[in-house]
Amino acid sequence: MKGRRHPKKTDSGTTRPDFFLSPASVAVVGASSAPGKLSGAILASLKAAGFQGRIFGVNPKYPSIDGIPCYPSLTSIKGDVDVAIFATPASEIPETLKEGAKKIKGAIIVSGGFAESGEAGATLEKAVREISKETGVRVIGPNCMGIYDTISRLDTFFISNERIKRPVKGTLSIISQSGSFAVTAMDELATEGIGVARVISYGNKADINEADCLDMLADDGDTSAVAIYIEAVEDGRGFVEAAKRCASKKPVMAIKVGRTGAAVKAARSHTGALAGRYEVYRAAFKKAGIIELGGYEAFLNACKAYGALKTGAKGRRVVIITDGGGIGVSLVDECLASGLSVPALPDELKKGLGASFPSYFAIENPLDLTGSATDAMFAEALEKTLSSGYYDMAVVAALWGPPGLSDNLPKLLGRLADNIKRPVIICTPGGEYTRKKAGLFGMCGLPVFLSPEAAIKAAVALSGGR
């Protein structure tokens, strides 16, 4: 990153935290290879991700750990340290942070035991906040997972690759207040073959909050779309302004959990924040140009869609092509219940399709190719309808019962989608065989969903939300 040693300042004079996206060196405080230690798991993650910068350990007990040089304190490290990662007990952190502040630009405090755990923890968190303000050290956390980044190859997540798969390199970035939510979303996306650029789990935000993250990602050339998981926002105005700036450059989507009284209470005890009334958030999202995601599935499906396609649709007109009448009808139900339109085929399109297809096909929207469907029929139907300009996106619902479908179908449709440059979404519900075929669509760059609801949630997000 240009000017790494002379980072930009924010309006209020503090250092902009962009250096977290390209640190040249990190130090793991309390590094240990003892099994079960968080710091050991973090070291393993850093190595597995292939972090390209220098890695230091901080632990007076060892000269080195698994080949990583180890120092008794942050200040005794020979060389610059951009980011220190803390996974030590909460009670020790303020002192260690203060002591090492002049050595580091930023800290990721993974440890829990702060505001989320009661009064004593809240006092510790306040101390961390004050140290950050006094020293200028920018802090992510506490009570977070930190950063998983496919560009810088930083991975501070303390859960093994065996349990939680890491997504490949992509262009979607995720910001999450909840660490477990970030972890689960990453794992799902990785399993579905969807890549990410950066994932930032920011936890209790003693310093860096969602607005700071949005500012970083707004200017990040490696991020094409941003998805945020929010439990509570304290600085509403700052959030809306940052989101507006970011949304003017790339799609920004958000889920707000804790939408009701009881859930608000649960969210409060989770990250120690005040969750607030949902209506206020909806209004803020609208003002900021944020695409609102209504739940976990909507979040995940939107991530899959933007992860695969990078950009959204120009409007809400959907054409549905299927070989299963029941699924076609279900898709129409979901579209109309979600504010998307399913306009009838114009006469000229009907004529063109009628000339190609048997008379017993229903040449309508949805277009039902029946059990006689072949790869070529799907391709022809998609090309004619989507390139007509009458539709903003297509949902192709392929059931794999009909014998005329082959492994060539995903390639054909993937190529067409690339050419037509309008979103093509695959809906392919079913069991083992179908789920294997679903993987083929994914490999051809098409976002693929296993139910009508999931496909239409993605379509809604692509069209800019409800």
Place this chain on the structure above:
Amino acid sequence: MKGRRHPKKTDSGTTRPDFFLSPASVAVVGASSAPGKLSGAILASLKAAGFQGRIFGVNPKYPSIDGIPCYPSLTSIKGDVDVAIFATPASEIPETLKEGAKKIKGAIIVSGGFAESGEAGATLEKAVREISKETGVRVIGPNCMGIYDTISRLDTFFISNERIKRPVKGTLSIISQSGSFAVTAMDELATEGIGVARVISYGNKADINEADCLDMLADDGDTSAVAIYIEAVEDGRGFVEAAKRCASKKPVMAIKVGRTGAAVKAARSHTGALAGRYEVYRAAFKKAGIIELGGYEAFLNACKAYGALKTGAKGRRVVIITDGGGIGVSLVDECLASGLSVPALPDELKKGLGASFPSYFAIENPLDLTGSATDAMFAEALEKTLSSGYYDMAVVAALWGPPGLSDNLPKLLGRLADNIKRPVIICTPGGEYTRKKAGLFGMCGLPVFLSPEAAIKAAVALSGGR
């Protein structure tokens, strides 16, 4: 079945169609081993399912097909024939059916090309209906898949086991107007390890309709719950009465697709029926005591829940136990948005749990065991909360990041659920590793879901619908 040769009569004097659930013999009309022929695929399905009765072919060209005796016509078959399966061209069916009527009790007409395909087809369908009335031969179809039955081991579905997995023996039965919907649901359930008793795809209902199917399944000792997929019902009163009778004996759930104008139109062209206004159906479902399922996912999740648990919950009070705060909050959101309640833990329960768990756990509902969770903690939390009597069911949201969870967890929870006799639902979102673990819960008899939305849809169905 008792009295098989002297079947019961319906009120109107026609033969009750129960014999379809235990035919002693079937004949495949137009049987052929030519590749790509529907009849060949049906023969293969019958064999793969291990149908225990006699199988005949009807085709003047062959004396036998793959070891199955073949006759030139239905009437020339030596021996009784309970059910004839037709997969021949629509235009030939009325004549063949009429000719063979005295030989058979029932017909499953798989072929399409009837009312769903236009006027000529509608005339053929009318002819079939009249032959059924005149001769007393009961007809399932046309334009359907017929029956998949794990009790009689009849399988008339013309799609291979390779493409569409068949569920193991279970106690849930499914009735579906759409063949593709039935196929997809079967395939999903099979892949998830959920069993079924009978699946009946009844198509255009020239004779047998949803009310007849409900009557059969009401009296069926092998069926513990019934799920119906409906596009349109013509005889509303008959449907409500049959559903009422069935629902007084076992849970009956239904999805009605074609809920909006455009979808209604699509449904009409799919099975040639008039779909009608959704409000009318909702009222009818309510009157009949049917649990309404709002979409494909609700249908599938309800099938998974009742398939695994057989019976529902006694009320709507949910306790949530998790090791991921974010997922806990999401579950509360979904519960409250769906009419379920998440009552606070009573003081005595709080005290009991507080004595067992570390002070930094949030002893609330949801109960967050955090990343320190172990198998034993989940078990203790479940046992104490659910056996307290304060809750009608539990949702256990296990994220597999925490190292304290092992393969023993599903066994522990499965055993507890058996003892406490209240529904325990597993919600375990995540990728590859988690999905493998999800299978373990399923093997322990626990219904398992990969998102908060899916889990709560199942919980809603178990509590009797919204």
